[in-house]
Amino acid sequence: MFVDQVKIFVKAGDGGDGCVAFRREKYVPRGGPNGGHGGNGGDVVLRATGQLRTLLDLRYQQHYLLPHAEHGQGSDCHGKNSPRVVIPVPCGTIVRDAETNELLADLTTEGQEQVIAKGGRGGQGNSAFATSTNRAPRRAEKGRPGEERWLLLELKLLADVGLVGFPNAGKSTLISVISAARPKIADYPFTTLSPQLGMVAGGIEGGFIVADIPGLIEGAHTGKGLGIQFLKHIERNVFLLYLIDIGESAELEPVRCFEILRRELWAYNPELLEKPFAIAATKKDIQGDGSRLKKLAAYCRKKKMDCLPVSAVTGDGIPDLVRYLGGRVQEARSALGGKISNDALKPAKMT
Numbered sequence: 001m002f003v004d005q006v007k008i009f010v011k012a013g014d015g016g017d018g019c020v021a022f023r024r025e026k027y028v029p030r031g032g033p034n035g036g037h038g039g040n041g042g043d044v045v046l047r048a049t050g051q052l053r054t055l056l057d058l059r060y061q062q063h064y065l066l067p068h069a070e071h072g073q074g075s076d077c078h079g080k081n082s083p084r085v086v087i088p089v090p091c092g093t094i095v096r097d098a099e100t101n102e103l104l105a106d107l108t109t110e111g112q113e114q115v116i117a118k119g120g121r122g123g124q125g126n127s128a129f130a131t132s133t134n135r136a137p138r139r140a141e142k143g144r145p146g147e148e149r150w151l152l153l154e155l156k157l158l159a160d161v162g163l164v165g166f167p168n169a170g171k172s173t174l175i176s177v178i179s180a181a182r183p184k185i186a187d188y189p190f191t192t193l194s195p196q197l198g199m200v201a202g203g204i205e206g207g208f209i210v211a212d213i214p215g216l217i218e219g220a221h222t223g224k225g226l227g228i229q230f231l232k233h234i235e236r237n238v239f240l241l242y243l244i245d246i247g248e249s250a251e252l253e254p255v256r257c258f259e260i261l262r263r264e265l266w267a268y269n270p271e272l273l274e275k276p277f278a279i280a281a282t283k284k285d286i287q288g289d290g291s292r293l294k295k296l297a298a299y300c301r302k303k304k305m306d307c308l309p310v311s312a313v314t315g316d317g318i319p320d321l322v323r324y325l326g327g328r329v330q331e332a333r334s335a336l337g338g339k340i341s342n343d344a345l346k347p348a349k350m351t
Contacts, residue, residue, distance in 0.1 A: 003056045004155040004195075004233070007098055012146030013041030013066035013082035015120035018128070020140045021074030033137055035126040039069030039079035041119030041146040045086045048107035052090040053197070055155050069143065072125040079122060086113070092157055092236065098150035116151065120144035154232070157195055159211035160329045162234035164261055165243030166216060166252070170282035172196070173312040174243065175212045178322055195233045202319075204326035211237060216264050231268045239328050240277040244296060246309070248288030254281070254296040276328065278306040280321060285311040 016038025023031025044064055064087065070079030095105040095116060105114035123141030130137055163171045179198025196212040213234055234240065242261055244254045252260070258279065265272040279300060287293050293309055300307035308324060310317035 003054050003059050004157075006055045006058045006062070006153050007150060008058055008062045008064065008153065009148070009150050010044040010087075010117045011063075011065045011148040012044050012117040012119040014068045014145045015039065015041045015122040015143030016069040016071040016079035017143050018123035018125035018140030019072035019074060019077075020126045020138055022136065023075075030135075032135060033126040033130050034074060034076045035140055036072030036074070036076050036078040037125050037128065038072045038122030038141075038143045039081040040122045041069050041143070042066045042082040042084040043115045043119045044117035044147075045084055046089050046093070046095060046105060046107060046114050046116050047086050048091045048093065048110060048112045049088045050091055050110050052088060053157075054090065055093070055153055058087070058089070058153060066119065066146065069119075069122055071143070072122070072140070076125075076127060078125075081122075082119065084119070089153065090155055090157075092155055094154045094156060096152045096154070098152045101152075104151070117147040117149060120146040156236050157197060157211055157233040159197060159233075159237050160208040161210045161239045161241055161325050162237035163210060163212050163241050163243055164216070164234065164265070165282075166245065166257060166261070169243040169245045170312055171212045171243050174280070174282065174310070175210055177312045177315070177318060178202075179210060200322060200325070202322045202326065204330050208326060208329045210325075216261060231265065231272070234272065235269065237275065239325065240272075240275050241325065242277060242279045243282050244279055245283055246281045246292040246296060247283035247286040248292070249286070250283075250292070254292050255299045258296075258299075278308065278324070278328075281307060281309040283311065283313075284309045284316055285314045 018038050019035035021033065021035040023034045025031060044066065064085055066085055067082045069082040072079045089107060091108055091110060093107045094103070095107070095114070096103055104116060107114060121144045123143045126137045126140045129139060163175065165171050175196060175198040179200050195214065198210045198212070199207055200210055201207045211233055213231065242258055244257050246254055262273065279296070281293055281296055284293070297307055306324070308317060308321050310321050312318065
C-alpha cells in the first residue's frame, strides 16, 4: 500500500531529577553533599533512508513515547540517560507541526537527520550547589520534561522527470520499457493507483529517475477521478513529460488533451506551469492516418515546444526520447554542480 501522508505523536524522554544526599562514612565527619545528577531524556530523531518508498509503517505505529531518564542517586551516582529513538522515513519527507503548520524538516538526502523532539535536561544534584558559604545545600533540580508534539508527515517522491497524462495514455507502459519498474498495465482507466518510480540507465551518466503519476482527467482539481492527490509528487521534478495519446481510438483531440492537462496542473499549483516540459506523442504504432500526430506537431511548432513521437510497444522513438530526457536532466545537474533543483532549468514557453 502506498501511503504518502500520516499524522504521528512524538514525546521525547523526560530528564531525571537531581538527588539530595550527603556523604556518610565512618571517620569522615561532615563529608559534604554527594547527590548525583539526573540523566538526560532521549531525543526523537527522523532519518531519511532510500530503502523506504512509503510512510506505511508510520500509519500502524503513530505514537512514539520515550522512557523517563533515571534520577540521580547518592555517592555522586548520576542517572542513566534514556536512549534516543531514530524513526526512518523515505527520502523526500516533509515534516510539519500539526497544530501550527510550521515546517520543521525537509529530509531529501540519504542519512539526513533532524531532531524533531528534544529530550529534557536532567536536573543537577545538590553536589553542584556547594559553595564556600553553603557547604551543605539541601536543594536539587527537577528534570525538565521532553518536548512533545503532533506531526504531519508528507512524502513527495524525488524524481528527475515526471510523467503526466490522461488514463491509458501509456505512462505505465513507457516507464516499464525505459526502466526496470513493473507497474500494473491494463486496457482500462486508472490502472495505476499510486505513483511509480523507475531508474533509467541510459541517456546520462549515472542514469536518472522517472516518476509515473496516476492519470488525471478533466475536472480532477474538483475531485473527479483520482483527483489531484498525487500531483504533489511532481513538485520536486525538474522536468515534466506530457504523454498525449495519438492513437486512432483516442477520444480527445491531442491539442485539447494537452491544454486540459495544463489547466489541471494550474488549478493545483500555478508554479507547475513554470517547469520545463516536452510532449511525447504516444501510441505511434496505432496512429492510423497520422492526422492526430500532424495536428499536434503543428501546434507544438507554433508554440515552440518539443514533441517526440514514440511507441512503447514497438520501441520506435524510445532511444531518442531517453537521450533527450537525459540531456535535459544533465543541464539541470550541470547548473547546480550535480545537485537537482526545481529551478535548475529555465521554463519552456508557456501556452
